[in-house]
Each structure stands twice: as C-alpha cells, then as structure tokens.
Amino acid sequence: MSALLIIAICLIIYKLVRRTRRTVSWRKVTRYGDDEVAELKLAPGPIPLPIIGSMHLLGKNESPFQSFTELAGIYGDIYSIKLGSAQCLVVNSLEKIREVLNQNGKFFGGRPDFLRFHKLFAGDRNNSLALCDWSNLQLKRRNIARRYCGPKQHTDNFTKIGSVATFESIELIQTLRNITRSTTGSINLKPLLMSSAMNMFTNYMCNIRFDAENDVEFKRVVDHFDEIFWEINQGYAVDFLPWLAPFYKKHMDKLSNWSQDIRSFILSRIVEQRENNLDMEGPEKDFLDDLLRVLHENPTVERNTIIFMLEDFLGGHSSVGNLVMLCLTAVARDPEVGKKIKAEIDGLTKGKRAVTLTDRNQLPYTEATILECLRYASSPIVPHVATENANISGYGVEKGTIVFINNYELNTSTKYWDEPQKFDPSRFLERSKVRARRNSQCDSGMESDSERSEPINRATEVEKEIVTVKKNIPHFLPFSIGKRTCIGQILVTAMSFVMFANIVQDFDVAAVNKEDLRQKPACVALPKDTYELYLLPRKH
Numbered sequence: 001m002s003a004l005l006i007i008a009i010c011l012i013i014y015k016l017v018r019r020t021r022r023t024v025s026w027r028k029v030t031r032y033g034d035d036e037v038a039e040l041k042l043a044p045g046p047i048p049l050p051i052i053g054s055m056h057l058l059g060k061n062e063s064p065f066q067s068f069t070e071l072a073g074i075y076g077d078i079y080s081i082k083l084g085s086a087q088c089l090v091v092n093s094l095e096k097i098r099e100v101l102n103q104n105g106k107f108f109g110g111r112p113d114f115l116r117f118h119k120l121f122a123g124d125r126n127n128s129l130a131l132c133d134w135s136n137l138q139l140k141r142r143n144i145a146r147r148y149c150g151p152k153q154h155t156d157n158f159t160k161i162g163s164v165a166t167f168e169s170i171e172l173i174q175t176l177r178n179i180t181r182s183t184t185g186s187i188n189l190k191p192l193l194m195s196s197a198m199n200m201f202t203n204y205m206c207n208i209r210f211d212a213e214n215d216v217e218f219k220r221v222v223d224h225f226d227e228i229f230w231e232i233n234q235g236y237a238v239d240f241l242p243w244l245a246p247f248y249k250k251h252m253d254k255l256s257n258w259s260q261d262i263r264s265f266i267l268s269r270i271v272e273q274r275e276n277n278l279d280m281e282g283p284e285k286d287f288l289d290d291l292l293r294v295l296h297e298n299p300t301v302e303r304n305t306i307i308f309m310l311e312d313f314l315g316g317h318s319s320v321g322n323l324v325m326l327c328l329t330a331v332a333r334d335p336e337v338g339k340k341i342k343a344e345i346d347g348l349t350k351g352k353r354a355v356t357l358t359d360r361n362q363l364p365y366t367e368a369t370i371l372e373c374l375r376y377a378s379s380p381i382v383p384h385v386a387t388e389n390a391n392i393s394g395y396g397v398e399k400g401t402i403v404f405i406n407n408y409e410l411n412t413s414t415k416y417w418d419e420p421q422k423f424d425p426s427r428f429l430e431r432s433k434v435r436a437r438r439n440s441q442c443d444s445g446m447e448s449d450s451e452r453s454e455p456i457n458r459a460t461e462v463e464k465e466i467v468t469v470k471k472n473i474p475h476f477l478p479f480s481i482g483k484r485t486c487i488g489q490i491l492v493t494a495m496s497f498v499m500f501a502n503i504v505q506d507f508d509v510a511a512v513n514k515e516d517l518r519q520k521p522a523c524v525a526l527p528k529d530t531y532e533l534y535l536l537p538r539k540h
Helices: 003-017 055-060 064-075 094-103 115-120 136-149 156-182 190-206 216-232 242-275 287-297 303-314 317-333 335-349 357-362 364-377 407-412 489-506
Strands: 028-032 035-041 078-083 086-091 390-392 395-397 402-405 429-442 456-469 507-511 533-537
Touching: 035 395, 055 064, 055 078, 064 078, 064 086, 064 407, 086 094, 094 390, 094 402, 115 216, 115 242, 136 287, 136 303, 156 190, 156 357, 156 489, 156 533, 190 216, 190 242, 190 287, 190 303, 190 317, 190 489, 216 242, 216 317, 242 287, 242 303, 287 303, 317 335, 317 364, 317 489, 317 507, 317 533, 335 357, 335 364, 335 489, 335 507, 357 364, 357 489, 364 429, 364 456, 364 489, 489 507
Parallel strands: 086 402
Antiparallel strands: 028 035, 078 086, 390 395, 429 456, 507 533
C-alpha cells in the first residue's frame, strides 16, 4: 500500500471522527524532575489523525516552521502536536524558550532518533556532537574541543583563526580575479566558497590545505559536506513515519555513501599522515595534535570518538560557505547594502590591504550585515528531546517528547523586531556619544615675534558619535542557548566575516536575475547547485 493511499484513508477517517473541539490532551504526567506532582495535562494542540498525527498541517507552507508559527496563533506560545507516532512540543516565545533551554535544560539534552541522523554517522547518531544525546562523553568531547573551536579573544588560537582566514581569503580573491579575467558572465560561486571555507578549517585545525582547483577527491568531499549540510536543514516524512523507510532506501544509501567518503578522506589524507609522525614531546601544533594526544594518553577515549569529532568540526566549514553565499546574495539583492559595506571598508583599508579579523570592531555595518543574514535566514535549531518527565509552564512534558524551538518566530515576529520582513542590517547597530580629548595648538602669548616660544599643545574635550554592533540581543539566538549552544560559533562568525568582507572589497556583486535569489524560509543552507552571481572587479 502506498504512503499516499494510507494518508488518504487517514483523512477520510479524520472527517468521520472530527469533533468541534480544536485542542486535545492525550496523557497526563504525574512526575517531573525530582518532584511528585498532581496530574499535569499536556499542552493544548491540534487533534491528530490516525497514523500521521498532525503532519498534514505542516504541509501548508514552504517550511514547517512557518506552519508552527501559524499554529501558535491558535494554540499559544507552547503547544503539543503529534507528528506520526512522535509526541512533540513546539515552543515559540522567548520566555518559554528560556524556560526550556536555560531553566530546565537538564531535562532536554536529548536529540531525535531520526533514521537519517544514524545514516550520517556510521549507524549511530551519538557519534556526532550536534546530533547525540547529552552524556558524560558529550561533555568530555566539548571540553576537549572548546580551546580550539571556541577560543577567547586575545588567545593564540583566536589570532590563528584570523591569520588563516585572511590567508585563505587572499587565495580565494586571486582565484576569483583569474576567473573574472577570462569571463564576463556569471560565476558558479558557491563551490569556490565552500572549498575556501574547507581550507580555512583544515588549515586552522590540522595545518594542512588542499589544491581546491585540481584535487578531485578534495572537491568531491567538499560537495558531500555541502549536500549533508542541506540535508540536516531539511525535514522528511520518514523522520516521523519510520515505516516509510523502504521508500527512502536510495536516499538513505546516498547519505551513507557520502559520510563514508568523507570519513575515508579524513583518515587517509589527514589523520593517518599525522599519526605516523606524531610528536608527543613538543608543543601542540593544532586541534588534530590535541585530539591524537588525548587518544594516546587516555585509554578511555576510543579512536572513533576522535575521528568523528574531527569530522564534525571540519564539517563546520559548510556553515561558513553557505552563510557567505547568503551575505553575497543580500548584496546582490540590495545594492544599497553593498555600497554601505564598500564605503565602510574603503574608509579603513583604502583598498591597499586585505581585511583582517582585527578590523571587525571598525567595520560594524559589515558585521551587522552578517547578523542580519542570520536573522533573515532563521536557521532552525536542532530539536531537543526530553530525557525525563518535566513541567513547562504548568504543562507536563513526557520523557521522549521531541521539542521544537521555533527560532523562525523569534526572527520574524513584530513582537521582537520593527519591520521584520525587511532586510536591514542597521537594526543591529547602535549609536552612542563619547567624550574624547583633542589636542590643539596655540602660541605662548609673548608680545614679541622674536621672543615667541614654540606653540603649546592644549587638550580640549569634544563629543564624538560612535557606531557599534549591539551586543546580547536577548531574542536573537542563531546558535541556540543553554548547555547545547553551538560550540563552533566563534569559528563560523570570524571566518565568515573575513571572507565576506574581502570579496566585497574587491568585487561588485550582482545577480543574473534578482527573482532567482530565493532562499528557503527557516533555512541557512542553499542547495549545492544554486543560482550564479556576477562578480565585477573593482578599481580602487
């Protein structure tokens, strides 16, 4: 029996049993955390159909998160919904999101048990940092990675991020110049961004880089990573209706093949070469050195743990490549944004040097554009899963419930933003006035020119306006909050800034057709094969 026929039957059943009530509570929870409580009802929500639950309600929009937002208008900031056989909770407001991820984060450290997630990590999603359940192993892995993947400013590792990002951006600019010399047409830009971003990550983490133009194996692996990044940002019926798996066999095999190719490349081209020449005595060279030393010194750490950690973090380059592509798209879509960025950069560098990470504080509009791209894209936060019964706003949440954090609502609601449908980087800027001392010269006041002394410097105070990027906007959560906050966000934002700024400094960006510059709502990824852009070299 086909899936469509089953769904059709379910719709007929639903019409026969439909009631006038719009909400339902399926079960009662009598215990949450360490406390006994009196019968807590589930949050209200739509009445589910047999077999498919309320999945039909999510198909009304291009993104399920748009549907989640519409349903919030009916059922409130927190509601229950049945998707297939999975009990789910959708959390929509900042207050409720904080209640789940901050105040009750210890109860929501799990991840969904989707078949796709297992296929991407050799049959076990717990091999992944982002897709695993919270555990002592997860905590250990994050502690190992934090020094390299989330370094603080003024540390050697943060400085290295900047120097590597600048170096690889200069290499990319040279490649783009060579291409634009030989063509006046549009450019398939995304693969070039992805390869450059991958070299940023391998260079920083492993002190190795690859020939992005001629290394066929490298290019294939970068494509696989890009496909997987798009995959992670999508939702499929099979996630909630696992009995559909036979219909997805080719798709699942493709996921397994991609991940196996990536793993083989990392082992043969990166890990094994370093393992054969590992220096246990000298200072650590990079993240890979640190991982291999942990493997040798700590018998409780398995080799697969180290391999999957490296794979996970190297995969972070996909976030950089996709984000930079979205930023360039914004410039192509709105030339005024591009003009402001160029003017800001030109005022600092005069077109005589590359933009570096240390310039970021002096380029607030450029950084604000990246933040606005993150808001505009409204990348979904990976769903959480309740690891034990919990109480959220007086509603019972049973162990195993999948919790969707509706980041799309946070980024598109007039409750949090003025004109949220408009792309406007200035919403992330603030102006303030500071008093500064300015030196001025005057003479000593002697009457005779022959006796006049050297001018005297006198300091006067003047009021100066400065523009900075707003810090800690409470309702802006592109990397989530709580103990499962994205550990690689410093890497992603720093490298994206350097790459994006240098491209805009050297090229005018335009679209073949602005109507083509569509991006899927609630998605920070673009398909591997996406639209092309025009790059016109600027004259400084």
